[in-house]
Amino acid sequence: MRSYRQYCSLARALDVIGDRWTLLIVRELLLRGACRYTDLRDGLPGIATNLLADRLRELEDAGLVMREDAPPPIAATLFRLTARGEELESALHALARWGIPLMADDDAQDAFRGHWLTFPVDLYLADRTPDRAPITIELRTGEEPMHLETVDGAVKVRHGSAERPAAVLTGTPRQVLGVLTGMLDLADARAGGLRYDGEEKALRRIQPPSP
Amino acid sequence: MRSYRQYCSLARALDVIGDRWTLLIVRELLLRGACRYTDLRDGLPGIATNLLADRLRELEDAGLVMREDAPPPIAATLFRLTARGEELESALHALARWGIPLMADDDAQDAFRGHWLTFPVDLYLADRTPDRAPITIELRTGEEPMHLETVDGAVKVRHGSAERPAAVLTGTPRQVLGVLTGMLDLADARAGGLRYDGEEKALRRIQPPSP
């Protein structure tokens, strides 16, 4: 990226991470840890492969990403965030939090990966009754199932099915996320095709307080 | 900007504010409040005027900026952040904080405006002895003078000269900021041409604790 040539800490930050796709690559590495090239490409639907290669080199030059060889059985290069790269976490969280309301508008064309739920869930949901026994909620949004877990007052996203879920939500990503965050009313979502099996109080337990 | 077409809150945020120059326009409006077009252009050295016009229209369409007519005596349009635009403050702070270490490398070519110091000062400096009488430090970095003020344990940037400054720093932006943040040693900075008039303890009072 061409530098802004301004002696300002925000402009300097954008000189490094302001390029198209750069912060989304950091997102993938933050959410999934060390990744192979092909894992990154899969987590970044729409990126041109030459751009991914370019950005990874730039991130390496800037000291945000390091490349390492995977342990012997696997013949692959792994890309991993450096400590300086991980320091971007709070900035990514702030941006992702700001973006949550933008998830309300639907766009069926948009790509989706289950681990992307991590931001809205971590940043927006909370266990309102942390003293009670923990619960899990299973989410089925098309590809592999995910589930939520209450941990110490927070709500976490995990891969795979839940063992004894208090509820199971099946529908489009927007329906499922909409119902979880309260952006979408459960009755409306059901009318739109969402399937909710289980107790409704499980949902209310983790929803943010209504404004 | 072309959308990333990903159902992810970070990607959605970047769809809105990921374009080149966009966040710097938000910076200007955050730091200076409502601005005229020409004020913005002055605070964004390097921007092409057609791009500024384009971005302002996009920001208006996205609901982050509103345009209003200044009160009668002045014949001018003012651009102001909406509430939704102001919600970007914490994201800007996080990015600007991440960028502070990047201010250590020098580049004499870079443009500078005094109010850009607000980020590093607000986010990095603090009054270590808030119970003592407040002090001011004057900064002269080329154009108009600025000064720092201790307020309730924080350090604030103000325009104009100080009345009875505990110290006056005169030098390049990087020298002055480097000495304030401790990135640059006072003796080294003096050797490089910085002029420091006043008590050194004023400096130590607001510097961050050394790591």
Add this chain to the structure above:
DNA sequence: CAGCATCCGCTTTGATACTG
């Protein structure tokens, strides 16, 4: 198959000039 590099058409940006 993993990890790129090349080519090409299209879009965005930058620099400058001009206008109500």
Add this chain to the structure above:
DNA sequence: CAGTATCAAAGCGGATGCTG
């Protein structure tokens, strides 16, 4: 003051090809 208009240069997207 607050923009348009114009045009060259840079960046991006998509397809494809290459190499260990």
